[in-house]
Amino acid sequence: MKPAAFEYRRATAVEDAVDQLTELGDEAKLLAGGQSLVPMMNFRLVRPSALVDVAGIPDLQYLEPHDGRGLKIGALTPHRWVEEMEDPELLEGFSVLKRAARWVGHYPIRTLGTFGGSIAHGDPSAEWCMLAALLNAEVVAVGPGGERVVLASDFFHGFFMTALEPDEMIVEVRFPQPAPNAALQEFARRAGDYAIVAAAVTLDIDDGKCRSARVVLGGVADIPLRVSEAEQVLEGAEVGREAFEEAGREAAKVIDPPSDVQGTAEYRRDLSAVMVRRALEEAAGDAG
Ligand SMILES: Cc1cc2nc3c(=O)[nH]c(=O)nc-3n(C[C@H](O)[C@H](O)[C@H](O)COP(=O)(O)OP(=O)(O)OC[C@H]3O[C@@H](n4cnc5c(N)ncnc54)[C@H](O)[C@@H]3O)c2cc1C
The missing domain is CATH 3.30.465.10 (Uridine Diphospho-n-acetylenolpyruvylglucosamine Reductase; domain 3)
Known part of the structure; x- marks a missing residue:
């Protein structure tokens, strides 16, 4: 499909982009790489009245x-x-x-x-x-x-x-802070697709024990979801498969994922447990 008609403009600087957005009103959108916006426009899931192309603004790639x-x-x-x-x-x-x-x-x-x-x-x-x-x-x-x-x-x-x-x-x-022991693991049916479920974690390890941890899941809620219950399982625990599996099970227990064409809620729960465990193993590996 092709997008609905829209006005196309280019911005030369950030202030110029903001001025144009203000002038064009709430139905206008910025266009950067176009890798999400253009497919959504082609499927007519969004119909912006105007696009302000910011790709040519200098000094914002670093x-x-x-x-x-x-x-x-x-x-x-x-x-x-x-x-x-x-x-x-x-x-x-x-x-x-x-x-x-x-x-x-x-x-x-x-x-x-x-x-x-x-x-x-x-x-x-x-x-x-x-x-x-x-x-x-x-x-x-x-x-x-x-x-x-x-x-x-x-x-x-x-x-x-x-x-x-x-x-x-x-x-x-x-x-703001370095995260030397962080990892992200995910599962999608085809390479290049968005994850059905993804887990991102950080571990702070001291003398074989987990001092603190952070666990975020993707694909199970309408925002990237922090799972503090899984973090609590890890805090003070001996670093290793047992604690990682327990954290995964806890994450699976407390989330309320959606069912859709990619998988049922139950499938996403099971996948969450596996992704959390794998991400923790990767993060612990990085921690030596
Ligand atoms: C087949 C396919 C598979 C993909 N798989 C993944 C994946 O696995 N993981 C993943 O993360 N992404 C995936 N993407 C999306 C891709 O990462 C996009 O590049 C990204 O989501 C949007 O970046 P963009 O620069 O292309 O933004 P655009 O498509 O140009 O814009 C996206 C939205 O952000 C707004 N916007 C853009 N830049 C700014 C800005 N600087 N300030 C304010 N608003 C802005 C636009 O107005 C628009 O609403 C996939 C895309 C496709 C087509």
């Missing part, structure tokens, strides 16, 4: 150290750049992003799709949305009133719903 130990990613940075991250300083704390990038769609999607676009799109099983929730990311948005910073925990409101206003543009996503 992965750089942030505030000493953190990482900041420009909104227009393609997924592929994350996959190709080489800087040892960044990899030390954020290799989970590089490892997770291979799960994001196919190669052409990773070449065109952008980090900020994925966060703005707000799919609850998107890898960047899950890792933003897991690692306490900060989303930097610019609107007519200037810049504001929204914590990931306040950013995702529901399926494709976020804290962004219609006239705001994400310019940067910041990960």
Whole structure:
């Protein structure tokens, strides 16, 4: 199918994009990599009256150290750049992003799709949305009133719903703390598809025991879901398969996943237990 008719404009700077969004009204949308928006327009799931193309705005493609130990990613940075991250300083704390990038769609999607676009799109099983929730990311948005910073925990409101206003543009996503022992595992029936269920975890290990943990599931709720019950199972536990399986079982017990063409709620619960266990094993492996 083809999209409904729309006006097309280009923005040359962030302020220009925001001005145009304000002028065009709430039915206008930004166009970044187009890898989610264009298919949705072709299926007529969305019918924006106008698109403001931000792909040509300079200086929004970067992965750089942030505030000493953190990482900041420009909104227009393609997924592929994350996959190709080489800087040892960044990899030390954020290799989970590089490892997770291979799960994001196919190669052409990773070449065109952008980090900020994925966060703005707000799919609850998107890898960047899950890792933003897991690692306490900060989303930097610019609107007519200037810049504001929204914590990931306040950013995702529901399926494709976020804290962004219609006239705001994400310019940067910041990960304030390194996460050397983090992992993301997921399952999809076909390579390149969104995960049916994905699990992202961090572990803080001290002398063979888990000091603290964080567990986020994708594909089981309308936002990336933090599962504190599974985290509590891990806190103080001996690191190993027994605790990881127990955490997985606990996660499966407390979630209330949907049933759809991809799988029943029961199937998603079982898959959650396995994905949590696998992600924890990977994170523990990284912890040596
Ligand atoms: C076949 C297929 C498989 C895919 N599989 C996966 C997958 O497994 N995992 C995954 O995470 N993604 C997947 N994707 C989606 C892909 O990652 C997209 O690139 C991403 O979701 C959106 O980024 P984009 O730059 O293409 O944004 P666009 O498609 O251009 O825009 C998406 C939405 O975000 C808004 N937007 C874009 N940029 C900004 C900004 N800077 N500020 C404010 N709003 C903005 C747009 O207005 C629009 O509403 C898949 C896509 C396809 C077609």
